Amino acid sequence: MLAVVPPPVTVRVPAKVNLHLACGDLREDGYHDLTTLFQALSLTDEVTVAVAEEPGVEVHGEGAAQVPAGPENLAWKAVRALAAHVGRDPDAPGVRVTINKGIPVAGGMAGGSADAAATLVGLAALWRLEIGRDELSTIAAELGSDVPFVLQGGTALGTGRGEQLVPVLARHTYHWVIALDREGLSTPTVFRELDRLRAEGNPPRIGAVEPVLEALASGDPRQLALLLGNDLQAAAVSLRPGLRRTLRAGVNAGALAGIVSGSGPTCAFLCTDADSAVRVAAELSGAGVCRTVRVAQGPVAGARVVTDDSARPIPPGVHA
Ligand SMILES: C[C@@](CO)(OP(=O)(O)O)[C@H](O)COP(=O)(O)OP(=O)(O)OC[C@H]1O[C@@H](n2ccc(N)nc2=O)[C@H](O)[C@@H]1O
Ligand SMILES: Nc1ncnc2c1ncn2[C@@H]1O[C@H](COP(=O)(O)OP(=O)(O)O)[C@@H](O)[C@H]1O
Known part of the structure; x- marks a missing residue:
């Protein structure tokens, strides 16, 4: 067989x-x-x-x-x-x-x-x-x-x-502009840089998560924007000082707030709505502070099969 x-x-x-x-x-x-x-x-x-x-x-x-x-x-x-x-x-x-x-x-x-x-x-x-x-x-x-x-x-x-x-629970679709940098940053290097900064001084730590959860439940991007925070941002900026300029440029272009994504160097800018995100992306891409920009929405689903079986020819000898 x-x-x-x-x-x-x-x-x-x-x-x-x-x-x-x-x-x-x-x-x-x-x-x-x-x-x-x-x-x-x-x-x-x-x-x-x-x-x-x-x-x-x-x-x-x-x-x-x-x-x-x-x-x-x-x-x-x-x-x-x-x-x-x-x-x-x-x-x-x-x-x-x-x-x-x-x-x-x-x-x-x-x-x-x-x-x-x-x-x-x-x-x-x-x-x-x-x-x-x-x-x-x-x-x-x-x-x-x-x-x-x-x-x-x-x-x-x-x-x-x-x-x-x-x-x-996130009751809203959030609109983001994503600024990609010219070169990546290594995750362990960024964590190590944070340890170094903490050994040398006392970089501020972000606050509690509860208010952010409340902002998400409200669905208001303005409320969420005030509370975006990332302890790794100081380390990413220390390793890649140009990120400061990128973060400033996104806000100057009309974003509600900007943040380094995880260990960076990508910066993510939260915008009021889809139209605003398109405008911010256009202005930011002309500012010369990053390699390229993208517009994105969240939240979206996790990993899922998208194979379209209906479009696939049925192989000979196999009957539907
Ligand atoms: C920083 C974050 C934030 O979401 O994302 P990225 O910015 O890398 O996407 C993650 O914690 C990254 O997760 P991931 O990229 O899966 O890291 P892992 O492979 O688990 O760990 C890589 C290295 O990062 C450091 N690491 C990672 C996670 C953690 N909680 N503490 C750490 O110190 C360790 O040095 C570890 O050896
Ligand atoms: N499938 C993969 N896609 C991207 N990077 C990968 C993959 N497998 C291993 N890597 C390595 O993991 C490193 C981290 O990449 P990535 O996961 O894209 O970034 P981050 O950890 O910052 O989110 C890269 O430098 C690359 O060498």
């Missing part, structure tokens, strides 16, 4: 911005305790997983040259982790992962984490696994602190390393 090869599965997965990122002191395991509010944005990667005789990863799209296509790719680590979890051979998983990047690389928007989350969801469908989202989320957390969030999407409060999540 001929085995039917399952068709490839494509998954769309969002970037994230941290609306609030309170960073605790360095822990003994090298991580920092975080209290962070994540929001998933409409900047996305698409990841296709397919059964293949020539396994591996290929990366296309913006910034692809900076992404490793070997075993260090986080998506490949996800293949190995899921294979091992379900008793398949992680050294011979027999799949190919094709990544189309739309999320800036090393931008503080969880691009690599997004690809790992998408790969888990795609493989679960390709391999027809009976595996719940909670189980996938546990594997996701082992791959990186941000991976469970981009799997889940929406708006969520993250604690621990950022991997312990509680969904948050």
Whole structure:
């Protein structure tokens, strides 16, 4: 009997911005305790997983040259982790992962984490696994602190390393302008810089998360804008002083507020509405302070299969 090869599965997965990122002191395991509010944005990667005789990863799209296509790719680590979890051979998983990047690389928007989350969801469908989202989320957390969030999407409060999540009610679509920098910043370097700044002096720490939760519940972007905060911003700006100019330029262009996204260097600007975001994006892109700008909305869904089966020709011998 001929085995039917399952068709490839494509998954769309969002970037994230941290609306609030309170960073605790360095822990003994090298991580920092975080209290962070994540929001998933409409900047996305698409990841296709397919059964293949020539396994591996290929990366296309913006910034692809900076992404490793070997075993260090986080998506490949996800293949190995899921294979091992379900008793398949992680050294011979027999799949190919094709990544189309739309999320800036090393931008503080969880691009690599997004690809790992998408790969888990795609493989679960390709391999027809009976595996719940909670189980996938546990594997996701082992791959990186941000991976469970981009799997889940929406708006969520993250604690621990950022991997312990509680969904948050966000009653509004928020409109963002995203300013991409010319070069990425390494996440561990930014955390180390914050430790250094804290050892040397006393950089201010952002306030409690509760008022931000209230602002989100109100749905008023003006209220939220007043409360955006990120303890890593001082460290990112210390490593990349030009970000100060970018943050100023976004507000001068009409944004309600601007913030460094996670460990940066991407800056995210909250705008009043969709029209305002388009105007801010146009003005900011003319200001010469960043490589390029994008408009995005949030919250959006987490990693989900988008393969359009109806558009796929039915292979000979397989009847619908
Ligand atoms: C800062 C944040 C904010 O959401 O995002 P990015 O800006 O990278 O997107 C995350 O905490 C990044 O999460 P992620 O990129 O998954 O990091 P991981 O692979 O888990 O960790 C990479 C390194 O960052 C540092 N790290 C990460 C998370 C954390 N809570 N404390 C840390 O100190 C550690 O040095 C760790 O070795
Ligand atoms: N699939 C992937 N996509 C992007 N970067 C990846 C991927 N796999 C591994 N990386 C590595 O992870 C580093 C961090 O990239 P990324 O996850 O985009 O940024 P951030 O951690 O700032 O959100 C990159 O410099 C890249 O070398």
